[in-house]
Amino acid sequence: MIPEGEARGAEADLYPGKAPNVLRAMSLVPDAVRRMQDLSSAQYIPLDQLANPSADPGRALSRAQIELIAGRVSAVNECFY
């Protein structure tokens, strides 16, 4: 895995700020990280807004409604992460 702070050169764009484990886990295939970020930005929350629950994601759902769905999907799948 590429640790946070060590994404350099061609991979310098990999982590916009903090690098949660779910991103780092994919980092041996850097394009997988980039596509994951693209998908999450379109379907959930852009990564740079993730830690700021006050940010307006520009969705028809509120941030809390989005997180309720995310949490429920994770719980039904018994996903601890």
Add this chain to the structure above:
Amino acid sequence: MLLRASGEAHDEAIDLRAVTEGAKAKSGLAGGEALTAFAEASVRGEREAISSTRERVERELGAAATVDAAGVIGNFERMVRIADATGIPLDRAVALVSADMRADLGIDEFGGARSTRPVRGLQRLLGRVMVRMMPLVLRRFRS
């Protein structure tokens, strides 16, 4: 944890049991029961229930919200598989601030919990302090 933080950021009272208990617990959010029912039906692949719960979300929250909800469901169906397949531990700061909540909601009973070092002793106390500080941090984001 992000659900709790979102509630605190917007001064909304949210019953977090809606995450683990679904529609049995009322989240306190507009359309919350419809959204959790749609999420459950989708994850379980219950075709008839997917249709009926999707229509309910559209009735209660509108077409745009229905599209957004489907997107979030799809996104997390992918994310949980990445997390579980790679066996990643919870990020340490998240583990600390969510320790009490995970215990209360029964999330520590999930199999994936084995990948994360338990939060005990001083770290548990530190996590509780961090939780208390969270509203102050969120207020800074708002201003």
